Amino acid sequence: MAVPPTTSRTAAELATQPACWRRAADAVPATEGLPRPGERVAVTGCGTSWFMAQAYAALREAAGEGETDAFAASEFPTARRYDRVVAITRSGTTTEVLDLLAALRGTAPLLALTADPATPVRDAADALAVLDWADEESVVQTRFATTALALLRAALPGGREAVLRAADEAATAVAEPLPAALLSASQWSFLGRGWAYGVAQEAALKMREAAGAWTEAYPSMEYRHGPVAIAGAGRVTWAFGPVPGGLEEAVTAAGGTFVHAPSDPLAELVRAQRVAVAVAEARGLDPDRPRGLTRSVVLGV
Amino acid sequence: MAVPPTTSRTAAELATQPACWRRAADAVPATEGLPRPGERVAVTGCGTSWFMAQAYAALREAAGEGETDAFAASEFPTARRYDRVVAITRSGTTTEVLDLLAALRGTAPLLALTADPATPVRDAADALAVLDWADEESVVQTRFATTALALLRAALPGGREAVLRAADEAATAVAEPLPAALLSASQWSFLGRGWAYGVAQEAALKMREAAGAWTEAYPSMEYRHGPVAIAGAGRVTWAFGPVPGGLEEAVTAAGGTFVHAPSDPLAELVRAQRVAVAVAEARGLDPDRPRGLTRSVVLGV
Structure with a gap:
């Protein structure tokens, strides 16, 4: 099956990610308000940004930089105390993120990563990292969120090399x-361990949003505790990062297709984004116009 | 559509949950090793037990009893320090749980909730809560896990009344x-906020395991950040616990069926378990024999 030629904005924007990530790696020294070694940090966002928050939290804690939790903005336990809170919001207007930052103001330094500094998040946070070069028109967000993760990752020990x-x-x-x-x-x-689990969740969200597809995501070792019941002919199990022993055999025994590439989970995510666009087009859907979604979720009062 | 008569073990066992939960509430005073007010606690398990751990963690922290985190056993950040760790394992033999308890031994008091005290978890934990009356034969676990949650919940302030x-x-x-x-x-x-999110995840797992169905679970407020793209005719969005404003309207606008009952999320889970069994039978599946699953996941060396 050949990939049909695409003219979607989503496909065009996702292809710029390598350049966006390199620019993010270069932006680290000029970025104020980044987490410092040893701090207890919480990272938050909604949707795609929440999944990137999960990935960064696992990366930072595994790097020995300090306890790092990730929460959906709507589920943030505001009674806890952190040394720093990082919010990821492309639009700078998402209701839950703005409400949360207002509730946290004064309890910890607040860093917001955004694509648009001319939005309310400018006044809601103590420091702003503006990734305007990674802004995007597509409703199915790809490059802003991964670029935010690339910047945060590049600031970790060894992170710059990993991002490049x-x-x-x-x-x-x-x-x-x-x-x-x-x-x-x-x-x-989609499966992943550690930080790759957040990336796997994002891959599933792209399939769901762009193609309206049946898709799921789990920590790799959790997959055998129930979800493997779904594996079968015509179904794909796609592992990001290292693969636990016995997993491929369990999927193959059920008749499923097992996919694993040794590349970086973020690079695998780009492949998954391309699959989501291609499946959408094969189904006659416009990946730029996902059902029931808007570019930013602003809730009524 | 009438519910077909069922002879499955899964259906028989799930119907005993009200009695199991009442017995759990009565078991609290005799249970040693439960979390104490103010302690920092981590709760862990695999599959269904992980989702119950999530629910308890959110309940305990919301009750003001102390920071409470939940982790899949395979994703537990073992470098962190907790005042107490609670593991939920029906079989007492799950590889990841036993490996984790061995790694944590001596760092914190370890409480294990199990149905079978004659298993390796007996020696792996410092304290054991034996819920043998809630053991089950079904591979699609229902009553043990909810009874473990009922016991932990009943030990919280106001918890006994809530469980009854x-x-x-x-x-x-x-x-x-x-x-x-x-x-x-x-x-x-399936959607839920706070502790109801863990319950919603468990509802989805039952649909997946028993009926091989397309099912998903999200924090209620997160649903509009992407997953709502799946809502549509012939599709159900089922909210556990309080419903955020605008959610029902968003689902209905997409042509979907919105379901919400004001009852306790655990009682709603029982309804979802029954739906999972009924859908399995309507599809000609035996809910007692889910594809690719075993009663306990013991990994090879």
Whole structure:
């Protein structure tokens, strides 16, 4: 199955991610308000930004930089005390994020990562990291969120090198043909351990938003505790990062297709984004116009 | 659509939950090793037990008893320090739980909730709460996990009364007819805020395991940040606990069926378990024999 030519804005924007990530790596020294070693940090956002928050939290804690929790903005336990809170919001207008920052103001330094500094988040946070070069028109967000993660990751020990490597691998992922089995499946389960779990959740969200597809995401080891019941013919189980022993065998025994590439989970996410766009187009959907979604969720009063 | 008569073990066991929960409430005074007010606690398990851990963690922290985190056993950040760790494991043999308890031994008091004290978890934990009256034969676990949650919940301030009320409501949920729209749907999304999110995740897992169904779960406020793209005709969005403003309207505008009952989320879970069994039977599946699953996940060396 050849990939049909695409003119979607989503496809055009997702292809710029390697360049966006490299620029994020260069932006670290000029960025104020980043978490410092040893601080207890909470990271928050909604939707895609929440999944990037999860990925960063796991990366930072695994790097020995300090306890790092991630919460959906609507589920943040505001009675806790953190040394710093980081919010990710492309639009700078998401209701739950603004409400949360207002509730937290004064309890900890607040850093917001945004694409648009001319929005209410400017006044809601103590420090602002503006990633305007990664802003996007697409409703199905891709490059802003991964660029925010790239910036935070590049500030961790060894992170700059990891981000540049991921950008190189993503440049390959943008260009190479997509395997037919990934495009013709009827269901996709994304798996990851540690920080790759947040990335897997984001991959599933893209399939869900762009293609209206049946898709799920789990921590890799959790998959065998129930969700593997869904594996079968015409269904894909796609593991990001290292694969636990026995997992591929369990999926194959059920007749499912097991996918794993050794590349960086962020580069694999780019492949998954491309699959989501291609599946949407094969189903006659416009990936730029997902059902029931808007570019920013602003709730009524 | 009438509910077909069922002879499955899963259906028989799930109907005993009100009685199991009442017994759990009575078991609190004799249970050693429960979290004390003010302690920093982590709760862990795999699959269903992980979701119950999430629910308890949110309940305990919201009750002002102390910071409480929940982790899948395979994703537990073992470098953190807690005042107490609670593990939930029906079989007492799950590999990841036993490995984790071995790694944590000596760092904090370890309490394990299990149905079978004659298993390795006996020696892996410092204290054991044996809920043998809630053990079950079914692979699709229902009553052990909810009974473990009922015991932990009953030990919280006001918890005993809440559990007894939930048991009364669950007795109704066991007996009353299931709405046809719930049985004939092609997709189910379960939503919840706070502790109800863990319960919603468990509801989705039952649909997935027993019926092989397309099902998802989200924090209620997160649903509009992407997953609502799946809402539509023949699809159910089922909210546990309080419903955020505008949610029902968003689902209905997409053509979806919105379900909400004011009863306790645990009682609503019983309704969802019954729907999972009924959908499995309507699809010609045996809910007692889910695809690719075993009663306990013991990994090879």
